Amino acid sequence: MKIDKNTINKIARLSRIKLDDKESEDYIKDLNSILDWVEQLNEVNTENVEPLSNISSSILPKREDVSKDNNSSEEILENAPDKLEGFFAVPKVVE
Amino acid sequence: MNNLIKGEKYDWEMVIGLEIHAQVKSNSKLFSSSSTKFGSSPNSQVSLVDAAMPGMLPVINKYCVEQAVKTGVGLNAKINNYSVFDRKNYFYADLPQGYQISQYKYPIVGEGKVTIDFKDGTSKDIRIVRLHLEQDAGKSLHDQNPSKTYVDLNRSGVALMEIVSEPDIRTPDEAGMYISKIRSILMYLDTCDGNMQEGSLRADVNISVRKPGDEYGTRCEIKNLNSIKFIKQAINYEAKRQIEILESGGSIEQNTMLFNTSTGKTRPMRNKEEAHDYRYFPDPDLLPLEISKEEIGKIKLSIPELPDELKNKFIETYKLSNYDASVLTAEKQTSDYFNETINSDPELKNHAKIVVNWITSELFSLLNKNNQDLNNSPVSPENLGQLIKLISTNEISGKIAKDVLEDMFSSGKTARQIVDEKGLQQVTDQGEIAKVIDEVIAENPKMVEQYLAGKDKLLGFFVGQAMKLSKGKANPKMLNDILKQKLNKKN
Numbered sequence: 001m002k003i004d005k006n007t008i009n010k011i012a013r014l015s016r017i018k019l020d021d022k023e024s025e026d027y028i029k030d031l032n033s034i035l036d037w038v039e040q041l042n043e044v045n046t047e048n049v050e051p052l053s054n055i056s057s058s059i060l061p062k063r064e065d066v067s068k069d070n071n072s073s074e075e076i077l078e079n080a081p082d083k084l085e086g087f088f089a090v091p092k093v094v095e
Numbered sequence: 096m097n098n099l100i101k102g103e104k105y106d107w108e109m110v111i112g113l114e115i116h117a118q119v120k121s122n123s124k125l126f127s128s129s130s131t132k133f134g135s136s137p138n139s140q141v142s143l144v145d146a147a148m149p150g151m152l153p154v155i156n157k158y159c160v161e162q163a164v165k166t167g168v169g170l171n172a173k174i175n176n177y178s179v180f181d182r183k184n185y186f187y188a189d190l191p192q193g194y195q196i197s198q199y200k201y202p203i204v205g206e207g208k209v210t211i212d213f214k215d216g217t218s219k220d221i222r223i224v225r226l227h228l229e230q231d232a233g234k235s236l237h238d239q240n241p242s243k244t245y246v247d248l249n250r251s252g253v254a255l256m257e258i259v260s261e262p263d264i265r266t267p268d269e270a271g272m273y274i275s276k277i278r279s280i281l282m283y284l285d286t287c288d289g290n291m292q293e294g295s296l297r298a299d300v301n302i303s304v305r306k307p308g309d310e311y312g313t314r315c316e317i318k319n320l321n322s323i324k325f326i327k328q329a330i331n332y333e334a335k336r337q338i339e340i341l342e343s344g345g346s347i348e349q350n351t352m353l354f355n356t357s358t359g360k361t362r363p364m365r366n367k368e369e370a371h372d373y374r375y376f377p378d379p380d381l382l383p384l385e386i387s388k389e390e391i392g393k394i395k396l397s398i399p400e401l402p403d404e405l406k407n408k409f410i411e412t413y414k415l416s417n418y419d420a421s422v423l424t425a426e427k428q429t430s431d432y433f434n435e436t437i438n439s440d441p442e443l444k445n446h447a448k449i450v451v452n453w454i455t456s457e458l459f460s461l462l463n464k465n466n467q468d469l470n471n472s473p474v475s476p477e478n479l480g481q482l483i484k485l486i487s488t489n490e491i492s493g494k495i496a497k498d499v500l501e502d503m504f505s506s507g508k509t510a511r512q513i514v515d516e517k518g519l520q521q522v523t524d525q526g527e528i529a530k531v532i533d534e535v536i537a538e539n540p541k542m543v544e545q546y547l548a549g550k551d552k553l554l555g556f557f558v559g560q561a562m563k564l565s566k567g568k569a570n571p572k573m574l575n576d577i578l579k580q581k582l583n584k585k586n
Contacts, residue, residue: 010372014184014372014374016186056382058382059382059385060155060381060382060383060384060385061154061155062154062155062156062157062160063123063128063154063155063156063157064156064157064158065121065122065123065156065157065158065159066122066123066128067122067123067128067129067130067131067132068123068128068129068130068142069130070129070130070139070140070141070142071139072129072138072139072140072141072142072146073136073137073138073139073141076138076141076146076248077138082243084240084243084245085137086136086137086138086139086247087137087138087236087245087246087247088138088188088245088246088247088248089240089243089244089245089246090188090243090244090245090246091242091243091244092237092240092241092242092243092244093187093188093235093237093244
């Protein structure tokens with residue numbers, strides 16, 4: 001797989017990152033070399049091998065269904081650039 | 096059954112599949128211990144995990160997992176011992192993480208099915224593809240300010256079960272019956288409160304149309320419908336729209352649509368140039384979810400009687416029709432009420448059909464008229480049972496019983512009290528009824544003549560007059576018999 005200008009633009013847009021031409025060029029080079037490196041794995045025959053999802057033998061820790069009162073609004077809104085009556089206020093995103 | 100709809104040129108068949116989002120009824124969220132309570136002040140139930148502060152890690156709620164398994168069993172579905180949480184990536188103001196934790200390739204529940212019952216006694220299976228666990232997003236308010244959207248993260252991270260059906264649904268009515276059935280199962284299991292108004296249960300509808308026998312057409316998805324009425328409206332509108340396009344030689348573009356509840360129309364969402372690319376990948380913060388056979392077995396033991404089992408039991412025990420039994424079991428509160436009523440007196444078991452009718456027609460219509468719910472019905476099951484016993488033992492007539500029920504409803508008195516106070520007992524004394532009939536015959540000599548001359552229809556007139564004179568209390572069958580006897584004697 002090769003990363004070209006279109007792909008890099010698409011990834012940038014999906015990630016909401018703005019790239020200028022110079023940056024795009026750099027990323028194309030970097031990402032391609034990463035992909036090339038990873039592609040070496042294709043040399044290994046993985047037929048009939050289940051993908052490994054976790055290398056530890058630990059199991060997913062679970063919690064009991066107990067709710068804690070956060071009363072969080074003040075703390076949560078502390079970093080908000082704009083807020084109103086307990087809500088985050090963001091630029092209109094309506095369809 | 097003909098499910099086709101007529102276009103200008105051809106007959107068309109709808110092909111419909113539903114994705115139902117059901118909020119898990121739990122105290123805390125799927126991956127954090129924030130409360131899930133509905134209607135609290137904005138952003139008051141948001142932990143640092145829900146707000147996606149850097150470094151926060153999700154820890155799964157054991158109870159929510161059990162509820163998903165329980166629901167899977169209720170949907171006659173395969174429970175997967177191994178499932179994986181993935182990140183579904185997209186940007187939106189009410190999604191602080193920038194991704195939703197969901198399940199993609201390995202859902203917790205696999206294929207299942209539910210059955211819907213039609214009025215004509217037939218039924219149909221709708222196949223389920225899967226059920227998976229995922230996080231809900233926050234809530235955006237768009238209509239409060241011309242240039243701003245307000246965001247409340249209280250719902251952010253609440254556990255949802257997404258239930259996906261095969262495209263087995265063919266009409267808007269079937270879609271309505273399917274979601275009602277799912278809702279009913281969820282409520283019997285107590286895994287979701289089923290409250291569509293508060294958004295605890297909502298659906299995305301996938302719909303396409305085709306000429307009968309053709310391959311599936313291109314589908315559109317209508318997002319986020321939160322009432323059965325809207326689901327049916329949206330399907331009807333969208334099918335018509337697609338048919339018009341196809342009949343005028345156009346083709347359907349696969350699209351995500353929004354339904355406007357005030358105009359009843361669907362329209363495509365705007366930013367389609369950014370066709371969604373969710374870039375699913377396994378969430379590195381969460382290990383795979385493994386559930387042992389023993390755990391599943393334990394959960395199965397905790398499952399109560401479900402609507403279909405109860406339905407079959409009702410049919411067998413009380414000889415009810417499939418449809419009556421399915422109406423009774425559609426909501427847990429109805430079947431509970433029926434059970435309590437019929438068990439309030441041993442006699443009533445022989446009059447199950449009457450009990451059904453009094454609950455589903457008389458009591459329901461009173462509740463409807465007064466905007467009340469069976470849960471807080473002013474008439475208790477015991478009291479309704481008493482009323483029905485008075486009917487079945489011929490102490491009062493069915494007609495008078497309707498008035499008594501209304502009285503019970505508004506005054507809270509028992510049937511016995513009302514009947515005694517107002518002296519409503521049915522007159523079953525031969526002599527007393529005969530006396531009334533004699534009076535009617537004596538007062539209407541001309542009518543008697545006409546009747547005897549062959550105008551049989553007049554019998555109804557005499558019955559009416561006699562009933563009126565007895566203030567509705569005469570036993571109708573006895574009244575009829577004696578009246579006929581007396582009139583014919585005149586011959």
